[in-house]
Amino acid sequence: xxxxxxxxxxxxxxxxxxxxxxxxxxxxxxxxxxxxxxxxxxxxxxxxxxxxxxxxxxxxxxxxxxxxxxxxxxxxxxxxxxxxxxxxxxxxxxxxxxxxxxxxxxxxxxxxxxxxxxxxxxxxxxxxxxxxxxxxxxxxxxxxxxxxxxxxxxxxxxxxxxxxxxxxxxxxxxxxxxxxxxxxxxxxxxxxxxxxxxxxxxxxxxxxxxxxxxxxxxxxxxxxxxxxxxxxxxxxxxxxxxxxxxxxxxxxxxxxxxxxxxxxxxxxxxxxxxxxxxxxxxxxxxxxxxxxxxxxxxxxxxxxxxxxxxxxxxxxxxxxxxxxxx
Amino acid sequence: xxxxxxxxxxxxxxxxxxxxxxxxxxxxxxxxxxxxxxxxxxxxxxxxxxxxxxxxxxxxxxxxxxxxxxxxxxxxxxxxxxxxxxxxxxxxxxxxxxxxxxxxxxxxxxxxxxxxxxxxxxxxxxxxxxxxxxxxxxxxxxxxxxxxxxxxxxxxxxxxxxxxxxxxxxxxxxxxxxxxxxxxxxxxxxxxxxxxxxxxxxxxxxxxxxxxxxxxxxxxxxxxxxxxxxxxxxxxxxxxxxxxxxxxxxxxxxxxxxxxxxxxxxxxxxxxxxxxxxxxxxxxxxxxxxxxxxxxxxxxxxxxxxxxxxxxxxxxxxxxxxxxxxxxxxxxxxxxxxxxxxxxxxxxxxxx
Numbered sequence: 001x002x003x004x005x006x007x008x009x010x011x012x013x014x015x016x017x018x019x020x021x022x023x024x025x026x027x028x029x030x031x032x033x034x035x036x037x038x039x040x041x042x043x044x045x046x047x048x049x050x051x052x053x054x055x056x057x058x059x060x061x062x063x064x065x066x067x068x069x070x071x072x073x074x075x076x077x078x079x080x081x082x083x084x085x086x087x088x089x090x091x092x093x094x095x096x097x098x099x100x101x102x103x104x105x106x107x108x109x110x111x112x113x114x115x116x117x118x119x120x121x122x123x124x125x126x127x128x129x130x131x132x133x134x135x136x137x138x139x140x141x142x143x144x145x146x147x148x149x150x151x152x153x154x155x156x157x158x159x160x161x162x163x164x165x166x167x168x169x170x171x172x173x174x175x176x177x178x179x180x181x182x183x184x185x186x187x188x189x190x191x192x193x194x195x196x197x198x199x200x201x202x203x204x205x206x207x208x209x210x211x212x213x214x215x216x217x218x219x220x221x222x223x224x225x226x227x228x229x230x231x232x233x234x235x236x237x238x239x240x241x242x243x244x245x246x247x248x249x250x251x252x253x254x255x256x257x258x259x260x261x262x263x264x265x266x267x268x269x270x271x272x273x274x275x276x277x278x279x280x281x282x283x284x285x286x287x288x289x290x291x292x293x294x295x296x297x298x299x300x301x302x303x304x305x306x307x308x309x310x311x312x313x314x315x316x317x318x319x320x321x322x323x324x325x326x
Numbered sequence: 327x328x329x330x331x332x333x334x335x336x337x338x339x340x341x342x343x344x345x346x347x348x349x350x351x352x353x354x355x356x357x358x359x360x361x362x363x364x365x366x367x368x369x370x371x372x373x374x375x376x377x378x379x380x381x382x383x384x385x386x387x388x389x390x391x392x393x394x395x396x397x398x399x400x401x402x403x404x405x406x407x408x409x410x411x412x413x414x415x416x417x418x419x420x421x422x423x424x425x426x427x428x429x430x431x432x433x434x435x436x437x438x439x440x441x442x443x444x445x446x447x448x449x450x451x452x453x454x455x456x457x458x459x460x461x462x463x464x465x466x467x468x469x470x471x472x473x474x475x476x477x478x479x480x481x482x483x484x485x486x487x488x489x490x491x492x493x494x495x496x497x498x499x500x501x502x503x504x505x506x507x508x509x510x511x512x513x514x515x516x517x518x519x520x521x522x523x524x525x526x527x528x529x530x531x532x533x534x535x536x537x538x539x540x541x542x543x544x545x546x547x548x549x550x551x552x553x554x555x556x557x558x559x560x561x562x563x564x565x566x567x568x569x570x571x572x573x574x575x576x577x578x579x580x581x582x583x584x585x586x587x588x589x590x591x592x593x594x595x596x597x598x599x600x601x602x603x604x605x606x607x608x609x610x611x612x613x614x615x616x617x618x619x620x621x622x623x624x625x626x627x628x629x630x631x632x633x634x635x636x637x638x639x640x641x642x643x644x645x646x647x648x649x650x651x652x653x654x655x656x657x658x659x660x661x662x663x664x665x666x667x668x669x670x671x672x673x674x675x676x677x678x
Contacts, residue, residue, distance in 0.1 A: 075525040076496070077518075144544060152545070172487045174545050176530055258494035258531025269530040279533055283396030283496030283523065285420065 049301070057295035059288060068295060074260040074276075076284075081292035083299060085260040089178065089270035090300070093252065094245040096182025096266075097189050101245075102238055104186070105193035106227075112194075113201040114223050125198070132191035140254035143184045148175035148255055151183065156267060171265035174257075179266040181256035185248055189241035196240055200233030200318055201226055236314030243308045246300065249274040273300045358632040363391040364398020364411025365498050366535055367436055367553040368616045371652055372411070375644045379636055386632050394534075395498030396522050402428065402619045408633055410619035413498025414522055415598035429666050430597045430617040431637055434645070435586055435653040437577040438503045438612040440565040441557045442549040443542050444469065444484060451565045452477040452574045455603075455611070458567070459511030461549065462490055463518075464528035469547060477568075484547060491541045491550035494531030496523035502614035503551045506602035510611075551612075555651035569611040570603050581610035582653035590656035597662055613653075620670065627672040634670050634677045641667075 021028035071082025152175025257269020369392035395412035402410030508515035532538035624630025645654035
């Protein structure tokens with residue numbers, strides 16, 4: 001950058017400015033320096049979080065070791081802590097959320113990009129993005145007052161009657177449990193997956209569609225071509241949705257029953273990592289209790305970190321080929 | 327004037343106005359501000375106390391956050407608040423883990439009541455202690471179980487499963503309830519124990535007294551335990567419990583007072599009292615004191631004096647705001663609490 005300019009070595013200030021800004025403009029240099037510091041701040045925050053979580057959870061890691069991940073017992077009285085019920089609750093509720101949410105989101109996205117007339121596409125897109133903006137607590141309130149009674153009265157008895165031979169749908173029907181938690185998560189991840197998939201599908205070049213149609217493909221086959229084209233982006237969107245489902249706290253804690261147990265039935269109450277931390281953190285008086293909760297947080301942080309990282313790479317890969325926003 | 331200059335000038339003027347506004351918000355000299363945190367159960371009462379006391383002493387400002395008994399204990403141990411509040415007295419370990427000596431000052435009494443959501447039941451249910459323990463242990467699972475019917479002969483009990491609702495987080499209410507269950511059921515004492523946050527054999531968790539009442543309200547065939555105030559304010563049915571003398575007692579203020587009466591004269595030195603399953607024909611068996619936790623040696627003399635004066639006012643005059651949800655302290659306990667307040671010092675000198 002400064003190769004053609006000979007600098008006196010004492011003039012560090014000029015050298016710094018020239019390094020930061022090719023034009024040698026001091027204002028530019030200051031601006032660039034400030035932006036770099038802002039970006040560095042983000043890295044420091046993330047690094048700080050990892051360090052804080054790791055340090056605070058060391059007592060629990062030392063006390064329980066690997067057993068923490070496979071033990072089912074969560075007993076504050078006897079100071080015995082095991083993460084398995086929470087991992088189970090988090091994984092299963094997120095799995096239900098994806099099972100229901102992904103087909104739904106794909107359907108909405110395909111409709112919005114491929115089929116909807118323009119006067120319909122815009123309001124629906126707006127409404128879907130509005131759903132993403134609703135706070136988690138509001139979802140929780142709606143869940144406990146509207147969704148849970150609805151499921152208890154209309155949906156769960158039917159499931160119990162038709163599929164009661166599966167251990168998944170046995171047990172007493174109360175409306176509060178893993179099933180309701182999964183459904184509310186499905187509703188919460190749908191807007192995110194829909195928005196990203198919509199952008200991904202819109203980023204597929206029209207030439208693909210035209211080529212398919214020119215070869216005599218039906219509407220559905222054309223759509224299939226588009227979907228295959230955007231598959232890495234769709235996978236990324238699904239992972240983003242998964243990332244949200246894993247970390248969702250307030251909505252889930254209000255409808256999941258808050259019981260650290262592993263049960264085959266989806267109607268039974270359960271517990272997720274985020275709910276456990278939210279419920280028990282302020283009251284954990286023993287140090288080992290606190291440390292166990294922080295270790296739960298560390299597990300969740302690492303999982304979400306990995307999932308979100310993969311998602312970002314996949315989505316970025318697809319959308320950088322065209323000019324669409326990620 | 328170019329538009330950017332107008333915008334910048336307006337922006338800086340706005341900043342100036344805000345700075346002046348916030349700068350002038352600070353009160354004059356002589357204001358004392360106290361911070362407290364802890365139990366959710368006495369929160370409505372403490373808020374009333376603070377507002378009434380504030381009217382009498384406008385230069386003293388007291389804030390209380392109801393984060394739960396466990397939180398209150400943690401905060402006072404960490405010295406981030408001036409006083410803590412807890413339904414459950416601190417354990418010996420917790421006291422040993424505190425930086426300086428902490429005093430328990432009892433303020434009022436309350437009751438943990440059993441509330442439920444049952445269709446078609448016209449009179450309040452009656453429960454024997456062993457039935458309650460077995461319901462919460464998961465051994466009694468149906469509402470029309472013969473043991474429940476035995477105490478409620480003339481009621482039409484539904485045939486559904488019992489859904490138990492308990493607290494999801496650590497709570498003084500839970501402590502009092504498990505303390506009672508451990509006294510009446512050896513199996514409970516051995517299997518679960520007494521704790522603010524035990525490992526519940528069955529049931530769903532609700533967050534706070536509010537969460538438990540919410541879940542009971544929304545689901546039929548549920549039973550749970552809450553503080554008396556929450557049940558009465560939500561107009562929930564409240565069960566009668568058989569006490570140690572064999573009578574079914576309704577949780578009323580007089581029943582709570584009766585529960586405290588038997589132990590009032592023989593309170594231990596540190597005033598940590600457990601009055602569950604108390605003797606007395608009219609005693610309600612699941613009653614509990616609630617305490618304020620303060621350091622015996624106050625670091626700040628002004629704040630310490632304000633705190634001691636407030637507590638003195640509370641145990642003498644605050645009692646008239648208890649209404650029908652809390653019971654006032656027995657006279658002997660008031661005397662002992664006075665002695666405790668008189669013993670609080672700052673820098674070696676007593677504050678009263």
